[in-house]
Amino acid sequence: MSGSGREAGAERDSDGVSPVGPELRSGTARELFRQLTGGAEAGVWSAPGRVNLIGEHTDYNEGFVLPFAIDRRTEVAAAPRTDGVLRVVSTFGGEPVSLPVADLVRAHAGGELRGWSAYPLGVAWALGEFGADLAALPGADLAIDSTVPVGAGLSSSAAIESAVALALTELWGLAHSRETLAKVGQRAENDAVGAPTGIMDQSASLLGRLDAAVFLDCRSLAAEVVPLGFAEAGLVLRVIDTGVRHEHATGGYRERRASCEAGAAALGVPALRDLEPGDLDRARKLLDDITFRRVRHVVTEDRRVLDTVRTLRADGAAAIGPLLDASHVSMRDDFEISVPELDVAVESARAAGALGARMTGGGFGGAAIALAPADAVAAISEAVELAFAARGFAPPTQFTVVPSDGAHRDS
Ligand code: GLA
Numbered sequence: 001m002s003g004s005g006r007e008a009g010a011e012r013d014s015d016g017v018s019p020v021g022p023e024l025r026s027g028t029a030r031e032l033f034r035q036l037t038g039g040a041e042a043g044v045w046s047a048p049g050r051v052n053l054i055g056e057h058t059d060y061n062e063g064f065v066l067p068f069a070i071d072r073r074t075e076v077a078a079a080p081r082t083d084g085v086l087r088v089v090s091t092f093g094g095e096p097v098s099l100p101v102a103d104l105v106r107a108h109a110g111g112e113l114r115g116w117s118a119y120p121l122g123v124a125w126a127l128g129e130f131g132a133d134l135a136a137l138p139g140a141d142l143a144i145d146s147t148v149p150v151g152a153g154l155s156s157s158a159a160i161e162s163a164v165a166l167a168l169t170e171l172w173g174l175a176h177s178r179e180t181l182a183k184v185g186q187r188a189e190n191d192a193v194g195a196p197t198g199i200m201d202q203s204a205s206l207l208g209r210l211d212a213a214v215f216l217d218c219r220s221l222a223a224e225v226v227p228l229g230f231a232e233a234g235l236v237l238r239v240i241d242t243g244v245r246h247e248h249a250t251g252g253y254r255e256r257r258a259s260c261e262a263g264a265a266a267l268g269v270p271a272l273r274d275l276e277p278g279d280l281d282r283a284r285k286l287l288d289d290i291t292f293r294r295v296r297h298v299v300t301e302d303r304r305v306l307d308t309v310r311t312l313r314a315d316g317a318a319a320i321g322p323l324l325d326a327s328h329v330s331m332r333d334d335f336e337i338s339v340p341e342l343d344v345a346v347e348s349a350r351a352a353g354a355l356g357a358r359m360t361g362g363g364f365g366g367a368a369i370a371l372a373p374a375d376a377v378a379a380i381s382e383a384v385e386l387a388f389a390a391r392g393f394a395p396p397t398q399f400t401v402v403p404s405d406g407a408h409r410d411s
Pocket of ligand 1: 052055056058059060197198199201202283361362363
């Protein structure tokens with residue numbers, strides 16, 4: 001790798017704001033890197049977004065989830081520097097940002113990690129929280145590009161965090177395991193970005209495998225790969241992005257999490273994971289109606305994840321439809337995180353031949369998923385379009401996702 005371009009870049013950007021104009025922020029991560037530094041990257045790393053097949057709002061309740069990594073990825077072209085500065089630029093964010101790595105703790109404490117760069121810079125900060133000696137690191141240039149839609153509930157943020165975490169770990173010769181990198185990404189999301197999310201998305205992005213889901217116990221963090229076999233079964237997984245955008249740093253997500261914690265405390269358990277369906281009668285007597293329904297969603301959703309894993313192994317993917325449907329009903333009626341667009345997507349896809357459908361991700365917008373026979377896809381797309389138009393909703397974006405490999409080095 002040649003250092004001359006990067007050295008010049010380091011001088012230009014020593015005030016922390018690159019003079020490079022907005023025309024820079026297009027093209028691939030590699031092109032962006034070359035435009036930023038004038039030199040070649042040391043490597044390109046990528047990490048996927050995810051679809052959660054089932055297990056919603058169970059991760060922060062220390063329960064079970066079953067997500068898979070998708071064929072939409074964030075790419076990071078990167079190289080180490082020699083001056084201890086970390087410089088980040090992306091095709092989707094604002095101005096390039098740079099900061100001495102040794103200043104990250106101070107910048108984080110002062111609330112200076114903001115906007116899109118809070119993701120990559122937050123990851124670098126969080127590597128320090130998990131043992132890296134930030135003051136001793138050489139710095140790096142990172143150029144980031146992504147094909148994961150933002151705000152669709154497909155974990156565009158975890159894809160950035162996981163790709164950056166893997167790139168920096170390898171560039172800086174750190175020894176963090178993938179399980180630790182998932183915690184690093186979650187810490188960045190919780191403490192630098194400010195969204196109180198669980199460990200699911202980063203785990204899916206880092207541990208995903210081709211044609212398989214990640215069955216994760218969010219208490220022990222034990223992960224198993226569960227083959228999905230969609231293609232052999234003649235099935236596809238459709239995403240219906242409603243275009244309704246959510247914001248996890250505020251609002252409903254935080255409230256739902258607080259209700260779950262209040263429910264667990266009132267019932268005297270460390271987390272809702274510790275309740276069985278048989279405990280729900282007692283819960284109904286002790287809790288107010290809203291908290292009870294939040295608890296019931298989580299307790300029954302944990303069972304549905306276990307049932308889905310069992311069904312996938314015993315009978316294959318074509319048999320899991322009713323579990324997906326039941327999950328959606330529980331989120332709509334008990335957890336109350338669906339929106340009319342998601343309900344219409346689920347109902348119209350089901351009516352047109354999907355085997356099962358549910359909203360995926362944190363809720364309050366984003367995407368639904370529909371498991372469908374490949375030959376029903378055209379009819380489902382049309383039915384969903386028509387149903388949205390009939391309700392006066394903006395047209396949704398529909399596409400197929402393929403269960404894919406997790407984060408890796410591409411070159
Ligand atoms: C978001 C969060 C996850 C998880 C889901 C809901 O995607 O990032 O940690 O809580 O919502 O299942």
